[in-house]
Amino acid sequence: MRPTVARIHLDRLRDNLAWIKGGLNPHVALMAVVKANGYGHGAVAVAHAALGAGASWIGVALVSEGAALRREGIGAPILVLGQTAASEIGEALAWDLDLVVFTPQMFAHIAALAEQRRAPARVHLKLDTGMGRIGLLPGDIGGEWFMRLRSPWVDFQGVMTHLANADSPDPAPTRRQAEIFLNALETLRLAGFKPRFVHAANSAATLKFPGTQFNLVRVGIAMYGLEAYQPLPEELRPVMELQSEVTYVKEVGADFPVGYGSTFTTPQPMKIVTVPIGYADGYRRSLSNRAQVLIMGRRYPVVGRISMDQLTVGAPLDDPVAVGDRVTLIGENRGAAVTADGLAREMDTIGYEIVTGISSRVPRVYDD
Numbered sequence: 452m453r454p455t456v457a458r459i460h461l462d463r464l465r466d467n468l469a470w471i472k473g474g475l476n477p478h479v480a481l482m483a484v485v486k487a488n489g490y491g492h493g494a495v496a497v498a499h500a501a502l503g504a505g506a507s508w509i510g511v512a513l514v515s516e517g518a519a520l521r522r523e524g525i526g527a528p529i530l531v532l533g534q535t536a537a538s539e540i541g542e543a544l545a546w547d548l549d550l551v552v553f554t555p556q557m558f559a560h561i562a563a564l565a566e567q568r569r570a571p572a573r574v575h576l577k578l579d580t581g582m583g584r585i586g587l588l589p590g591d592i593g594g595e596w597f598m599r600l601r602s603p604w605v606d607f608q609g610v611m612t613h614l615a616n617a618d619s620p621d622p623a624p625t626r627r628q629a630e631i632f633l634n635a636l637e638t639l640r641l642a643g644f645k646p647r648f649v650h651a652a653n654s655a656a657t658l659k660f661p662g663t664q665f666n667l668v669r670v671g672i673a674m675y676g677l678e679a680y681q682p683l684p685e686e687l688r689p690v691m692e693l694q695s696e697v698t699y700v701k702e703v704g705a706d707f708p709v710g711y712g713s714t715f716t717t718p719q720p721m722k723i724v725t726v727p728i729g730y731a732d733g734y735r736r737s738l739s740n741r742a743q744v745l746i747m748g749r750r751y752p753v754v755g756r757i758s759m760d761q762l763t764v765g766a767p768l769d770d771p772v773a774v775g776d777r778v779t780l781i782g783e784n785r786g787a788a789v790t791a792d793g794l795a796r797e798m799d800t801i802g803y804e805i806v807t808g809i810s811s812r813v814p815r816v817y818d819d
């Protein structure tokens with residue numbers, strides 16, 4: 452195996468889930484969101500661990516993601532959170548996946564295929580209460596076409612919405628969305644809808660707005676120990692570490708150019724250390740000359756441009772950095788830490804993008 456790996460601490464994932472579950476209102480079920488290959492952590496391993504730690508639902512974005520989990524023997528209810536194309540509905544039903552629905556066309560398609568299969572489909576009605584992307588506007592509830600969303604072949608398992616600002620320090624937009632959702636639920640009740648599950652909360656809402664938990668929460672980022680909002684509660688620990696190894700060290704004089712475009716030249720004699728990880732592994736090029744890595748518990752700067760498969764680190768000549776030393780790009784190393792959230796801040800993005808971006812050529816190694 453190449454020395455560059457993503458180490459996935461499933462024990463931390465379970466601890467994170469136990470802590471999150473401790474904050475749930477009674478009778479609230481937990482959906483572990485494992486889309487995008489379990490936010491880069493490995494969807495199958497995360498799904499198994501999460502179900503073992505008390506999650507009873509799995510959330511994915513795509514039918515293909517749900518099918519892959521079924522193939523690996525995951526039998527729990529799986530909800531496809533994204534918009535399912537008409538061409539994928541047959542596959543979704545064959546794999547017994549729950550689908551999100553919000554247009555009459557989708558509903559009709561699902562009902563027709565379910566009838567063909569002689570097996571009712573399970574769907575969750577998605578309302579747009581302020582996210583502004585997929586979902587039915589609450590004003591459309593009770594409209595003429597809406598009232599035709601009935602079929603003995605479609606079982607409305609759930610009603611859901613998605614909160615756009617739960618991570619914000621300002622609670623007002625989330626309260627507003629929750630109110631719109633509550634009003635919509637009442638209209639739905641009057642229209643005869645009796646869903647078993649009502650859900651709205653992502654990680655941030657689950658933790659910060661317990662009133663939005665209803666009877667199911669959809670938790671992703673907090674389970675992985677990353678910032679659902681700032682600051683990250685100290686009980687949550689990052690599940691992924693990104694590690695590599697020093698594979699080459701050279702001692703150079705001052706004014707020595709390093710990397711494509713020679714964006715770094717050594718200010719004095721120093722060691723230039725090569726580490727076999729690059730932007731094709733998901734360690735982003737925009738971290739060139741910005742990020743730091745850990746070796747033997749010390750921080751060293753990434754110097755020069757990060758290339759596709761390699762990067763370079765600068766170290767003082769008298770530091771004992773040597774071939775074979777572990778390099779921690781994300782994670783802990785002898786008491787020091789670099790976090791995905793910290794790297795994200797360097798790049799003006801969010802931790803989600805860092806971990807989902809770690810590419811498939813980086814082996815995932817599971818520590819349990």
Ligand SMILES: Cc1ncc(COP(=O)(O)O)c(C=O)c1O
Pocket residue numbers: 484532613652653654655669670671672673679
């Ligand atoms: C509909 C839906 N629910 C829940 C989640 C989980 O969000 P988070 O990772 O912030 O907990 C997502 C992820 O983006 C989502 O799209």
